[in-house]
Amino acid sequence: MSGIHHFVPVVHRGDAVGRHTLRLRDAARARGFSSSIYVDTMEPDTADETLPVADYVTQAQRGDVLVYQFATASYMAPWLAARPETLVVNYHNITPPSLWAAWDNHVALGQVRAQRELTLLVPRASLALADSVYNQGHLDEAGFVRTDVVPPSAALDPALIGADRDASGRAPLDGARWLSVGRVAPNKAIEDTIAALMVTRAHHDPEATLLVVGKPAAASYDAALHRYVADLGLSDAVTFAGHASDATVAAAYAAADVLVVTSEHEGFCVPVTEAMAIGLPVVAFAQGALPEVLGNAGVMVDSKDPYVLASTVAALLADGPKRERLAQAGRDRLSALGLAQAADRFIELVQTVMVPS
Amino acid sequence: MGVSDDHPSADELSAGQAAAADALADAFDRLAPQGSDPWNFLAAFTHLGNRFGPYQPGGPGSSDLLIPGEATATGGSRLRRIRQRIDGSGSGADETNEFDQAMAHVVEAFRFLSARVRTLEERLARQDAPLHGPAWLIPAQELGDWVSSVAGHVLATTPGGEIWHADCGEGALLGAFEEGGVMARGNEPRGAVALRALEEGRHVVMAEAIEALSARPAASLGGLVLSGVVDRLPLHGLINLLGQARRTLALGAPLVVLATDPDSASHQPSTVARELLQPHSLHEATWEVLLDRAGFVAVAPLLGPHDEHSRFAVVASTPT
Numbered sequence: 001m002s003g004i005h006h007f008v009p010v011v012h013r014g015d016a017v018g019r020h021t022l023r024l025r026d027a028a029r030a031r032g033f034s035s036s037i038y039v040d041t042m043e044p045d046t047a048d049e050t051l052p053v054a055d056y057v058t059q060a061q062r063g064d065v066l067v068y069q070f071a072t073a074s075y076m077a078p079w080l081a082a083r084p085e086t087l088v089v090n091y092h093n094i095t096p097p098s099l100w101a102a103w104d105n106h107v108a109l110g111q112v113r114a115q116r117e118l119t120l121l122v123p124r125a126s127l128a129l130a131d132s133v134y135n136q137g138h139l140d141e142a143g144f145v146r147t148d149v150v151p152p153s154a155a156l157d158p159a160l161i162g163a164d165r166d167a168s169g170r171a172p173l174d175g176a177r178w179l180s181v182g183r184v185a186p187n188k189a190i191e192d193t194i195a196a197l198m199v200t201r202a203h204h205d206p207e208a209t210l211l212v213v214g215k216p217a218a219a220s221y222d223a224a225l226h227r228y229v230a231d232l233g234l235s236d237a238v239t240f241a242g243h244a245s246d247a248t249v250a251a252a253y254a255a256a257d258v259l260v261v262t263s264e265h266e267g268f269c270v271p272v273t274e275a276m277a278i279g280l281p282v283v284a285f286a287q288g289a290l291p292e293v294l295g296n297a298g299v300m301v302d303s304k305d306p307y308v309l310a311s312t313v314a315a316l317l318a319d320g321p322k323r324e325r326l327a328q329a330g331r332d333r334l335s336a337l338g339l340a341q342a343a344d345r346f347i348e349l350v351q352t353v354m355v356p357s
Numbered sequence: 358m359g360v361s362d363d364h365p366s367a368d369e370l371s372a373g374q375a376a377a378a379d380a381l382a383d384a385f386d387r388l389a390p391q392g393s394d395p396w397n398f399l400a401a402f403t404h405l406g407n408r409f410g411p412y413q414p415g416g417p418g419s420s421d422l423l424i425p426g427e428a429t430a431t432g433g434s435r436l437r438r439i440r441q442r443i444d445g446s447g448s449g450a451d452e453t454n455e456f457d458q459a460m461a462h463v464v465e466a467f468r469f470l471s472a473r474v475r476t477l478e479e480r481l482a483r484q485d486a487p488l489h490g491p492a493w494l495i496p497a498q499e500l501g502d503w504v505s506s507v508a509g510h511v512l513a514t515t516p517g518g519e520i521w522h523a524d525c526g527e528g529a530l531l532g533a534f535e536e537g538g539v540m541a542r543g544n545e546p547r548g549a550v551a552l553r554a555l556e557e558g559r560h561v562v563m564a565e566a567i568e569a570l571s572a573r574p575a576a577s578l579g580g581l582v583l584s585g586v587v588d589r590l591p592l593h594g595l596i597n598l599l600g601q602a603r604r605t606l607a608l609g610a611p612l613v614v615l616a617t618d619p620d621s622a623s624h625q626p627s628t629v630a631r632e633l634l635q636p637h638s639l640h641e642a643t644w645e646v647l648l649d650r651a652g653f654v655a656v657a658p659l660l661g662p663h664d665e666h667s668r669f670a671v672v673a674s675t676p677t
Contacts (some may be wrong), residue, residue: 102389102390103389103390191382191385195378195381195382195385198381198548198549198552199377199381199552201549202549202552202553220389220390223388224385224388224389224390226489227388227489227490228384228385228388229489229490230489230490230493231384231489231490231492231546231547231548231563232381232384232490232548232549232563233490233493233547233548233549233550234548235489235490235493305370305375305378306377306378306381307370307374307377307378308370
């Protein structure tokens with residue numbers, strides 16, 4: 001029986017691309033398709049969910065659609081380009097190499113390679129699906145003929161995070177708990193959040209704290225953040241939780257007063273949707289896909305100046321009615337994004353390029 | 358989808374806040390590991406490998422792959438194929454040989470540099486305390502009523518040019534210099550302290566003194582005041598610092614060392630600071646010897662050490 005199979009360099013269970021791929025596989029199976037996940041690198045915690053890419057050669061069926069989960073460089077790209085099956089590219093964005101170069105030039109070179117690999121797939125892909133309209137622009141620019149947008153099926157289950165917060169009931173004017181969620185990577189620019197926290201503690205809220213939840217993606221960047229925190233005298237105010245289980249991430253959301261996103265580059269930003277799901281206020285730097293994803297459900301700033309960020313967060317936390325309005329806008333925004341139907345929509349689009357076996 | 362307009366804009370910030378914002382960004386940018394082995398040399402090897410075939414840094418005999426006639430794996434033959442494409446022929450053996458040998462030298466140079474950097478980084482790792490934010494263990498000391506004396510000496514002896522204050526705290530001395538009509542800058546490694554100085558309009562970088570001075574051009578300072586930092590560095594750090602002071606000061610420029618008397622009971626560092634930082638407070642006589650050995654002249658006491666703060670000031674200058 002033909003199937004919809006996913007190819008991804010590696011699957012991490014708590015990672016957005018990993019969670020997205022697992023959910024798409026499950027959605028395909030629920031519709032009666034054969035569906036497996038093939039990886040370049042087997043991870044111990046997902047080894048029971050994945051197969052080595054080389055295994056596909058012996059398992060290939062006529063009519064298969066191969067879906068490449070594209071976010072970074074991999075030898076899978078040229079390999080897939082040479083396969084005869086129908087190919088769908090699911091594009092999650094390539095972090096600009098310039099954001100990595102100062103921290104890990106090897107990764108930066110990998111991103112340059114990824115950019116080349118994306119163009120390599122252009123003539124082979126029957127369909128290219130992007131997480132966001134912002135990402136779709138990249139696909140169109142690269143030359144893909146048929147593109148569409150389906151948001152990622154990667155957010156934590158809101159039921160796991162907990163019931164809706166009382167958006168206006170609590171007035172965390174003192175000791176506000178800032179939250180940052182996502183890989184600790186240079187493109188996340190967590191240093192800008194830290195600088196803003198410092199200004200906040202100097203001028204608005206001496207007890208404000210920041211919890212950074214996410215797996216370090218570059219040792220040099222992670223070490224620099226720790227040193228920066230120490231140099232600024234914030235060692236008691238900033239906590240790096242590192243890689244965390246879904247339950248721990250959920251607990252962090254539940255305890256936070258505001259999600260602060262100062263990324264230099266985001267192709268979607270799943271944590272923003274997780275915050276919206278529970279009514280957690282978001283303050284985000286307007287770049288990449290964030291204005292599109294957040295809409296009017298959070299406060300966007302066009303400057304990463306720490307004084308601007310600090311006073312923006314302080315003003316939001318002091319304004320209960322505004323937080324309540326944003327919480328409602330967040331629920332509306334999630335409906336508009338269609339996250340709950342994303343996996344089904346993805347399968348429907350893939351079916352349009354399936355060739356009967 | 359617009360950006361919210363109910364927050365202050367960057368244009369509304371005061372000059373001090375704008376400078377503080379820049380200083381915060383600079384304080385992080387300096388932490389990027391420019392030049393470290395893992396990303397620089399590995400990247401160079403990767404680039405060569407992508408272009409000319411596989412190469413494993415440190416692998417036995419790997420560079421032989423690039424030398425014609427000695428290639429035993431695909432790397433060498435791939436390189437030859439690339440070279441032949443460049444030539445547009447399969448001939449020109451002498452040129453190919455020269456090209457391949459040059460490439461082998463490049464790879465070997467990277468290998469040498471990589472090993473050298475690794476050695477130096479390991480040596481530095483042994484010397485540097487692996488503690489982040491060590492300055493916070495010894496709080497910044499404001500100069501109080503010594504400001505006018507120190508400023509008076511420096512302003513009277515400077516040959517001109519910017520004056521630097523290392524561990525400037527909230528910048529009282531910088532303010533005195535500026536009131537005297539001289540451009541003054543400083544460094545303060547305790548970010549929150551530096552923030553206050555910056556917001557007051559002082560020209561301060563958030564950095565350790567050795568980092569800040571290392572970034573200065575030679576002979577670019579018309580005067581230098583070292584305080585605070587001289588009480589919390591180990592001896593090798595103090596000697597490095599004096600070396601940078603000598604390099605950055607112009608001819609005939611004054612240096613002032615404001616230190617704490619190590620015999621003072623009232624200004625002993627905390628137990629934690631002593632155990633983690635191993636600070637090396639020195640007596641006045643020892644500073645005089647160190648300054649003399651570092652190439653300074655006119656070494657003499659200026660203030661103390663028997664004042665109420667148990668501090669003293671030693672002055673010196675670079676030769677004219």
